[in-house]
Amino acid sequence: MISIKNLHAEVEGNKILKGLNLEVKAGEVHAIMGPNGSGKSTLASVLAGNEAYEVTEGTVDFDGADLLDLDVDERAKEGMFLAFQYPVEIPGVSNINFLKAALNEKRAHQGLEPIKAKDFLALVQEKSELVELAGKLKNRSVNEGFSGGEKKRNEIFQMAMLDPKFAILDETDSGLDIDALKVVSHGVNSMRSTERAFLVITHYQRLLDYIVPDFVHVLYNGKIIKTGPKELALELEEKGYDWLIEETV
Amino acid sequence: MSVAILVEKKEKFLQALEANFGAPDLLSVTEGLDFPTRRAEKWKYTRVNAISKEAWQMGAGVLDNLDSYNPFPELDAVSIYLVNGQVAYLSEELPEGLTIESEHDQEGALIRKNIFTALNYALNPISLKISAAKNQIIVKPVHIIFVNSGELTSAQTRVRLVAEQSSFLHVMESFVSADSAKKWVSHVNESDVQANAKLTISKWQALGEKGYMMTHEFSQQEVDSTYTSNVVTKNGTWTRNDSWSDLNGKNGECNLNGIYQPTGKEHVDNTTTVDHKVAHCESNELYKGVIYDASTGVFNGKVFVRPDAQLTNAFQQNSNIVMTENGTMNSKPELEIYADDVKCSHGSTTGQFDDIALFYLMARGIARENAKLMLVNAFFQEVLDEMKVKEYEESLIVH
Structure with missing residues (x-):
């Protein structure tokens, strides 16, 4: 699905990623954990194509395409999705109209006709139920006036609508109460399939009780310093990161 | 520039107009009035040199295929066409209560005079007067299409509007060019909004390349009346919109809405004055x-709240997005308040394009240009909602 090799990236002259390697296959769920400032969100931004970050070295192969050569929207059209850590409020842009535009651009890219209004509404109905997103939120401006939990549910709703093959969840659990966390996790779990892969970036082990990963990676100082099974997350929760960092040094 | 050169320049300008328009003694008409310079507060960011240096002439009053210049052919309206300032077509059947007439008038009606409004009267003594009779709701808008053509032509037009007591009238004015010759359009509106009447003027400015457009809007409002002015500057090399709104009767409401989107080296200036003379x-x-x-925008907004105008609500907002490093926006909202029990606010924001919002939309698969369009549409939507002119929305919001 995605193969990241020796990835180096910087923002405003600060080197953040320093030779990151990661291989994610279809059907897998990978969790990335690590202390603050280790480069977790930078990795998400770089993969999605945020221009504030500059890739200085390395390659990313996305199902045969040179990901780093694609514009932000092309990555999405090829099946990448980023659930934002801080979803952006966009007054005046309707949540639903924007999703319809996004969906139709993706369909055009795949050589499909625009979705029929009736089918679109049915899809909206089905996917919003999945994350228990109230009707009034769907029709409002993108994220405007949404609570923190509503914003995150809206991210998962958009993911479900766009049906990506590779989804990155950037600290989707941060700040969520337990009910919202369950709803969001349910949304994600219902989308797990052999054709889809997830990269779950999180600060807290708790999320991984709900979205159970196949692999846990520890990111530190711009590199992955340890990879293990899901139990690694529990070990990190208990012992912190210091023992790993010492081991590496 | 020395005074002598300024005087010489004005004389040369007026002589050409006198000869080309067959106008009377313009020197005496404009006595004591000079071209504004950038020293004048309201002209700090806008130069008139491109107009004052030319020898303007009157354009021909006929043109074939008038319909083809209507920017809103689907609009169900009472249509009037003016070609280079002269009436070329007028709907014959008018709704009950609506009167449209040509009127010889005197500049005495003009409360605030400057060199351009004085010339407007002198060069064209005939106003188009549109009135809605007492208690008449004129459902169809009146749509005046001003078509302009010809090198160095100037149309000096004037539309006077009277909304009698408890009437409703919507007048749309569309300014278009038939060619890309340099032209100067100077347009005056004088509106009399009587008690409990509602009058809306909606302007669509699309003079395009080498179009120089100047408007003066004067409104007088009586008790319980509503006056709304909508201006969309679609395109045009140089545009200056001046409006003066006097609230003379209690419980009056004055709404001024504007949208501009200059490209290339275009210049758009909206200068407004709202005068709250009475309470409520x-x-x-x-x-x-x-x-x-590399275009430029200007907003000068002034609101006066006079000593008698207690319990005034005055809100003024100007927001801008500057898309490039070469673009310029000069925004100056001002309140001058002499009453003590009022609610007034003014605000001005000028910023760059929101790159984070752009990234968010693109990350969902929306191509860059479409995402930008979506954000610009969203930005203008708030004003379009105020204007409530479907045709403007359809023309500006491209999906």
């Missing part, structure tokens, strides 16, 4: 612009 009135101003390329 409300004014709302909302102007939004997107400044592309």
Whole structure:
């Protein structure tokens, strides 16, 4: 699905990623954990194509395409999705109209006709139920006036609508109460399939009780310093990161 | 420039107009009035040199295929066409209560005079007067299409509007060019909004390349009346819109809305004055612009709240997005308040394009240009909601 090799990236002259390697296959769920400032969100931004970050070295192969050569929207059209850590409020842009535009651009890219209004509404109905997103939120401006939990549910709703093959969840659990966390996790779990892969970036082990990963990676100082099974997350929760960092040094 | 050169320049300008328009002694008409310079507060960011240096002439009053110049052919309206300032077509059947007539009038009606409004009267003594009779709701808008053509032509036009007591009238004015010759359009509106009447003027400015457009809007409002002015500057090399709104009767409401989106080296200036003279009135101003390329936008907004105008609500907002490093926006909202029990606010924001919002939309698969369009549409939507002119929305919001 995605193969990241020796990835180096910087923002405003600060080197953040320093030779990151990661291989994610279809059907897998990978969790990335690590202390603050280790480069977790930078990795998400770089993969999605945020221009504030500059890739200085390395390659990313996305199902045969040179990901780093694609514009932000092309990555999405090829099946990448980023659930934002801080979803952006966009007054005046309707949540639903924007999703319809996004969906139709993706369909055009795949050589499909625009979705029929009736089918679109049915899809909206089905996917919003999945994350228990109230009707009034769907029709409002993108994220405007949404609570923190509503914003995150809206991210998962958009993911479900766009049906990506590779989804990155950037600290989707941060700040969520337990009910919202369950709803969001349910949304994600219902989308797990052999054709889809997830990269779950999180600060807290708790999320991984709900979205159970196949692999846990520890990111530190711009590199992955340890990879293990899901139990690694529990070990990190208990012992912190210091023992790993010492081991590496 | 020395005084002598200024005088010489004005004389040369007027002599050409006198000869080309067959106008009377313009020197005496404009006595004591000079071209504004950038030393004048309201002209700090806008130069008139491109107009004052030319020898303007009158254009021909006929043109074939008038319909083809209508920017809103689907609009169900009472249509009037003016070609180079002269009436070329007028709907014959008018709704009950609506009167449209040509009127010889005197500049005495003009309360605030400057060199351009004085010339407007002198060069064209005939106003188009549109009136809605007492208690008449004129459902169809009146749509005046001003078509302009010919090198160095100038149309000096004037539309006077009277909304009699408890009437409703919507007049749309569309300014278009038939060619890309340099032209100067100077247009005056004088509106008399009587008790409990509602009058809306909606302007569509699309003179395009080498179009120089100047408007003066004067409104007088009586008790319980509503006056709304909508201006969309679609394109045009140089545009200056001056409006003066007097709230003379209690419970009056004055709404001024503007949208501009200059590209290339275009220049758009909206200068407004709202004068709250009496108590219990409300004014709302909302102007939004997107400044592309190396273009320039100007907003000068002044609200006076006179000593008698207690319990005034006055709101003024100007928001801008400057898309490039070469674009310029000059925004100056001002309140001058002499009453003590009032609610007034003014605000001005000018910023770059929101790159984070752009990234968010693109990350969902929306191509860059479409995402930008979506954000610009969203930015203008608030003003379009105020204007409530479906045709403007359809023309500006491209999906």
